[in-house]
Amino acid sequence: MKTRKLLAVFGLCVFTLGLFAGGALAADKVLKIGVVFPLTGPVATAGQRCVAAVETAAEVINNAHPEFNVPLAAQEGILGGTKIQLVVADHQGKPDVGKSEAERLFNQEGVWAMIGCYNSAVTKPASAVAERMKRIFLSGCSSSAALTERGYQYFFRCAPTDKTESHEFVEYIQWLNQNQNAGIKTVGLIYENTEFGKHAADEGKAAAKETGFEVVADVAFNPGATNLNSEVQTLKAKNPDAVFGACLGGDYTLWVRTMKQMNWLPKVALNYCTGYQDPKIAQQLGPDGDFFMGGTGYSPEIGAKYMPDVAAVEKIYTAKVGVPFDSDSIQEAVALLVLAQAIEKAGSLDVEKVAKILRTETFDSPLSLGGKVAFGPGGQNMKATSIITQLHGGKYMPVFPPSYAEQAATVPMTPWGKR
Amino acid sequence: MDIFAQVIIDGLLTGMLYALVAAGLSLIWGVMDVIHFAHGEFLMVAMYLSFWLGFLAGVDPVVSWIASGVFLFIIGALTYRLVISHCIGKSAMPPLLATFGLSLFLKNLCMNRFSPNFRLLQDTLLGGKTVMIGSVVIGLPQLVTGVFSLIMLLALYYLIKKTRLGWAIQATAMDREAAELMGIHTDRIYLLVFGMGGACVGIAGGLMTSYLAVHPEVGSLFGLIAFLIVALGGFGSIPGALVAALIIGLVEALAGFYIAPVFKYVAVFMLYLVVVMVRPKGLFGW
Structure with missing residues (x-):
């Protein structure tokens, strides 16, 4: 009986060690990206769709999809096999929660960059956290023009402004x-x-x-x-x-x-960008x-007419939320795809290098109406079209x-x- | 003048709806001294039930309010039996926290099961129909809901004031121990009161799906306004709830149009502050 107990304890130790070791091994090939949206509260529908869009982009990047005519789709992961791992958080539509979630994601979860936050009121303080920490923050669809008039170096927005x-x-x-x-x-x-x-x-x-x-x-x-x-x-x-x-x-x-x-x-x-677009x-x-x-x-x-390459990617998204992309959610997918391209071009996870590439280069973006993304001063996408x-x-x-x-x-x- | 009449009628109809939502809360608060924080979420559940009955079975809200009322009566009674009865009578805090927890549970359950999507019934019998009185436009769903509210409140008032059951409820509200000594089964009265509170909000929710979108957050502001009405009208007073609801509806409409729409809730809460200072027990408080 005693031997059985000892064996059980030993087995448990080996299993636990295995788990940690597995995690450590996996960690070498994983890049954590924080994703903060309103998953509860009055605009939770939009927030959940934005998360699904980022997840869709992550699936396109992480798995080989040679049939997609989207940058990075043909290969598995970035930087020779590093997979994107999303760490999702809910800011409930509240600026204070968004700010503290941004701090938590950077400090405790160790995310490398962030995407969010749908509500401009939340994007403002959350991106300020990223800027202070010199980390990259991409916003897909927060539309307040003031966000890109702050002169930030690490903030980038894909959608057109109000x-x-x-x-x-x-x-x-x-x-x-x-x-x-x-x-x-x-x-x-x-x-x-x-x-x-x-x-x-x-x-x-x-x-x-x-x-x-x-x-x-x-x-x-x-x-x-x-x-x-x-x-x-x-x-x-x-x-x-x-x-x-x-x-x-x-x-x-x-x-x-x-x-x-x-x-x-x-x-x-x-x-x-309102209920009209839903x-x-x-x-x-x-x-x-x-x-x-x-x-x-x-x-x-x-x-169907101007962005033919979206349809294939959209199938992944629609399977998650039951509706096609809308003007807001698709911009969040664009945000991750552009970030991944910038990392791939930089060839490393050096934040300064990636941020410089984001600021200076033009990216192919079949999921954008303009077909390209190029960030201007303040981080606004100069190619954004609506x-x-x-x-x-x-x-x-x-x-x-x-x-x-x-x-x-x-x-x-x-x-x-x-x- | 036409605009003024339109604003007044809008205010009165809004007030009548508020009155029905608040009546149940007033009853629960007045009889049991329980602050029912999940009242707004009960409204949301009723709206979901009415929506799904309409969407899946084609039952119109003019009929499904009966199902919503009955269902919420059961939910109310179950809430009392399973939650409130275990924490009532000790202090005000345990039932308050319990119902607060229940409100979070219901909201998140609906969010999880039905997603946060806004759901709207189409082609309802009343939907989009209007009645014209001169140049004043009255939405038929709002008018029917208002009339229903008045009928329900009158029925509730009659029940409380004119029936033996109502007297038993009043006796329980005044002094539970004395009521028990008189042979009133106060536990059953509480169960019934909680059920009736649920039924009132269930009927309101059932009717509202004719013109309002359903989503997990829909009950929050209605719940808050119901608290305001109960405090303004006086705890436990059905006529108080009606008068307070009409006042709030009118203040909301008048302030919204003549001052600024964004100011309408400011005016409502300011009015409440004034009443609390001048007459803390409310307009018709015991």
Whole structure:
């Protein structure tokens, strides 16, 4: 009996040692990347999709996929076989949690770089942690222009900013006035009262004023509100010709449905990266969601025409979350693919060397609408492109710029009673 | 003038919905002195039930509110039997912490099972329909929910004030020991009260899926506003809950339109602070 016990203890020791040894051996060939997104809280859907997108990119990099026309897909891992290991954390949409998660990931988990955080308000403090520690931080889709106006050396963002989108919006309504006789003179804004919403609205107002449009309504609301009656009532009373919207997730559906209830629509409704871009929400809104517009970096319709290499990669993503990539999530996959290319080009894990390559070189990016990624001063992707789409029967149809347009936009939007 | 009428009607309809959500909480708080932190999450569960019944079985919310009400009655009764009955009567903290834990459990369970996706029922009987009174537009789902709320509150008030069961509930609320000496089975009264609280919020949640998206966070703000209404109206007072809910609905709508939409909840919470300072037991408090 005693011998059996001794043998059991010995066996356990060997097993435990084996585990540690295995871990140590594996650690030689693993590069940890921190991935911080809102996995719970009001925008958890978007956060979970962003994580799935980064995981998809990691699968493309870690396994040989010669059939994919994506950089690094043909080989296994980077730097001769090092695999990307993702360490996922949840910031719940809270800046303080994002900051402490960034510190934990760098200090305790020992991640080499970070990708995140979807909410601009969280990306701001989390990337400040990385900058202080001289570590690389990539953001796929956080859109606040202020993030890349801080002069950071280790921060890089793939998506277009709210500033870019705001200019595109006013350019588009000018074009509509000239080419479709839209008669748009006034602009209203509705946005959530957060870093993202306020910043998008500031950019929207500035762009509208620069181009001579009168801003007649400026409606901020608390995200997660029980109703948006006063908000829509305010818009209705001011009756702007065009509305720029920055409403995420459930707030977007509530906004659309409240407008329907109040039987009011502007001539055009243009949305920043918001609930508009969520294909699931578009599907659930059904005909009510039609004729709304927004800046879009990717949709299956756009992908089929301009980004043919996405489809194969998208299968991995869709198997995880049940929906195709959207404009936000695909940027997070781009972030990891670009980071991996930079490491491969540097030939080492020297942070300074990799950061320099990120700052100076241009990367192939079949998952980006522009096809390339090149970071400018402050870390903004200078090749970031987005086009304006309009929902028709649940499909995102490109309507601007004319070189991408597949059909003329329905302007003014079809009234609720005639759908 | 038309806009003013529209704002007032919006406020009243919002208030009526709030009243139904808060009525159950008021009852639980007033009778048992239990701060039911999972009340908002009960609303979320009811909305999910109504959504899935609509999505999978095609049952419209105008019918599925019955199922939501019954289901949440059972959930409420089970919550009392399995959780609250073990910690009630010692101090206020254990039931508070227990229901707080329950709220986290329910939220994360739904997040895990149903994902954080926003789910919206399409083509419901009431969805998107409106009634016009002059130039004032009233959403039919909101109107039906408001009318239902009034009927339910009247029924609840009648039950509490005019029936033997209601008298037993009132007696238990006033003095549990004395009520027991009079032959009232107070444990069963508590069970019933918790069940009724659940049923109220279940009915509200069942009806709300006609026009609101369902997601794991949907109950949080409703839960918070329900607490406010109960404190403003007076603990345990059904008329108090109705009046407070209507006041809050109106303040929210008026402040939202005439000051700024972002200010509407600020105005609501400020009103509460004023009432707490002037009349701490609430408008109709015992």
